[in-house]
Amino acid sequence: MAALFRRSTVLPFLLLLPLLLFSVSPLACGKLINDGGEGGEEGEQFAEELLLKPLPDRKVLAHFHFESTTPPSADNGRHHHLFPKAIAQLVRKFQIKELELSFTQGRWNYESWGGSDSLSSTNAKPPGVELWALFNLPVKEIDATWKNVTHALSGLFCASVNFLESSTSYSAPGFAFRSNVSNIRYGALPREAVCTENLTPWLKILPCRDKAGLASLMDRPSIYKGYYHSQRLRLTSSELYGIILEQTLTVVLQPNSKRNAAHSSLDVSIQPSWSISSMFNKKVAGSCVLAKASRILIELEKDIISKLEKMGHGDSWSNSVFDLFPSPVRVIKDFNSLPGESNSILYEYVNHNEYEALDVGIKWKIPFVWSSPHAPFHVSRFLMGSGNERGSIAISLQSTKLDEELVHKSQGCTMQVVIFQVVPWYVKVYYHTLQIFVDGRLQNSSDMIEKMQVTPSEDKMLPGTLELMLKYPCSVQSVILTLDFDKGFLHIDEYPPDANQGFDIPSALVTFPNFHSSRKYVKDEFSTDSPLLRKFQEKNVVLSYTEVLLVPLTTPDFSMPYNVITFTCTVLALYFGSLLNVLRRRVGEEERLLKSKDAAKRGLIPLLFSKLSSKIKGQNPESSNSSSLLGSKFLIIIVVLLAFLWHYFLN
């Protein structure tokens, strides 16, 4: 009875339950939708952008920029919608404040591709792998954490970043690399080969991978065919903004000029016309649906614009010099320059249409020559001397003469240059030999050096670090620094398999703290919306990396360790044996012995026999003999005992 009663009370409730659920679900769904839509402002975001830029030497720069952000971790725990979980875990586990990892192949050509705009000062990287990280940890924990980070990154990107674990390959820069903080570590692997196996895991971090959106343009053969290829990952984490992950891929490609060979055959100097499809063999097939923004921008440098203005074309995208196709949605102008000067212009295309493929391109009509903005000094580094014993490193700064007007304007101006150079320990630099030549004349180095910090290298422990701040008048045309070094000799196991190729000295970093690259755009929603434009508006110090140096080191003969060991030991034994023999010898006694032997004249076999028999009997035929026998027995016993003890203690 009771059970029945109970059932009757439960039943209406059960009937009501679906109703209840239905009434709640619209609310829940609404909330979910809100999370997806409005959460765009608050929650995790992803944006993709592609910047294309014609370069003066008939090449094209393509700069892919992807940015994922996640709000501070306390808000949404461990779950991520867009943001890659692996990266978030990395940041949280190792307390990373900032981290930058770049894989580069090829060398950025500062002379023709520009050295002072924000694109080159943030995206031009030294060949190989470069990694630096800023930790939010006490100083003594940093080295251990750095090692863990290198291993994590090496697993994440299929690269030998873990070679940066050894203390000989990374350094703790002082003032010359970024600000003067103690919790930063910097390491570079100039020899690292960069290829698709590094790109694939890098793409895996993107929400759409390379299946949709701009990343789908990354056709491997066309990307790796280029002159310069640099994939970069930059992490910034803060309490306020959460984690910002910025992934960029910068490639410099040679557009395929065969297509327009027909009508440009008359003039070879005409720039090659190109489009996305001609460069990447693909068209943009719509945006990544998870991306908040997906844009393609074409940038024309300020030299082009000023020349166009002189020709009376202004900022039109279709003129007698070139045609941009299709027509851009918007023209964005830079406002950050002196009056009377032209600025670079960005033409924006929005990539939202999924059905109509976007194929942005430029068609040049007449020959047109321009130049890129240079850094104030062109930096290069080279080796001097011959032979495998010693040499010198020279860093030369040559004025690019672009700032002549600047020099004229301020006659008393001074130029500041900061040089940051890491040298592996087997290149033993004599820092007291630092010489500075200004315009070819030897200068007293204390007049030029404003600040200097040296961490000398320790054999097999630490690389040497040189941080130098130079100050000299702007009118100086060339500055050359030289440092002598001795080449080290390594143990046979420390040479890499291709020892005769030589060893690489990582690029030196030269920064010009007085010069900044930044642009100003009109503050509207679009310019603040775009992460790439936001990046361009940041104030960056102009910097350039020097070449990687290849130092050939002398090699020992790898094939004959046994010969060396046996020869040396033979010589030693020869010395030891003969000296001991000389000391032990008593010529007088020997002569006496010889006489007595002559007297006895016993054969060898009977002598042995008698000795043996006496041994068996336990009798001693001669007293002197017995003592020596006893002594030798005693010695043998001692040796056996020692060996036994040794064995016992070892186990």
Added chain:
Amino acid sequence: MAGIRGYWILAAAAIAFRFLLFVCFPKDLHLGSRPEVATPLTSLRRLAEGYWLKQASMSPYSGSMYHGSPLLLSLLGPLTKRVEGRPPHFYCSLVFVIVDFVAAILIRATGKKLMFSRYKSLQVLDLLKPVDASGVVDSGDFASLVYLWNPLSIVTCMGSSTSPIDNLVVIMAIYGACSRISSLAAFGWVFATHLSLYPAILIVPIILLLGYGLDAPPSKLFLLKNSSAVSFGASSENKVKSGASRPTGNSIQNFSWTRVLHFMLWSFVWMCYVLFLCSISLKELGGLSEMFKKTYGFILTVEDLSPNIGVLWYFFAEVFVFFRNFFLIVFHVNILFMILPLAIRLKHRPCFLAFVYIAISSMLKSYPSVGDSALYLGLLALFSNELADMQFSFFLFCGYIGVSLLSPVMHNLWIWRGTGNANFYFATGLAYACLQSVLVVESVSSMLKHDRTLTKMVEA
């Protein structure tokens, strides 16, 4: 007994020759970077780097560059600065010339003392006429000239390396012990040990020298002589007279402990003094523990594998890592191992014993240079009368010349031209080690033979 005629002219010529080399080749010689001349321990370039680091208020030992003494840094460091219009290391080279001259003078004084004691003891044994029948060389003058005119020591003096100073303190220790000045012997010994560690084994000959006096034929001979004199029935008056007048009679019996104790005391004082000076100069720059690690530790663990005229660099560049410690022990024990047998056998000739020790350690040391050879070749000449009938001396002479000519050629082929191979250079190192061992063995055996002939003469 008369000295070599024109000694002072020859010595002055040697010094003048050094100055001449300075003037004629101020920069072209590049001897300072030759591996034969400058080792990581003695290179003046490294000293300049250490001085620079110290001036920049860093530890001079940071950077694995400098491995010498902090005292040298304070003494020579200010002289390494570049001076306009002067060749690099000009003042240092001047200092080294003076140091070489002083060392030569001390060798000469030591040789004079040795000659005197030899004369005395031979007189006692009545062997003066038969032994010196073939003529005698003034070994002091001769050794001093050998040291001054030895091309190896000229090269060491010219090429900027601090080994002339190391040699000077070693010679000072020997001179102090020979002239029985405990304080000087202790000073030389402590500083030599401080500068290059290996002279530490010289404590045995120094104590013997201070205790027993200078080199003499074995004490047995004097006893034999005395007993024979008794048996021949010499007058008691005469015997007493001779016993009083003969200094050798004393040297047989008493080992003068007071001098040895003085030496010990003085060495303790000097040691404290050196450590005190070092700790002052390294205050707030690493301290003494770092100094020991970077000087003695560097010597004992053979960290620097750059080529030199020894054999250990190539050995340790090639040997398997897990055998490294074993062989380090073996090579260093090899030096220590011979101390006792040699001391037992040559205890009556402590000065010669010192020479043998120096030769052995310069053969087996981790960073040998020609400066060490210059030292022991100079000392070898002190015993030119005793070792007159040494075997293989012509072979050794040719060998030294051959190696010193071939070694730079092989080094050039390997390092500069890239046509040779490390094995060629190593082979010259091996040959050099062989030559040195033959020299040591032969000199010891001929010294023993010399003693034997004396015994035979006395017995006869």
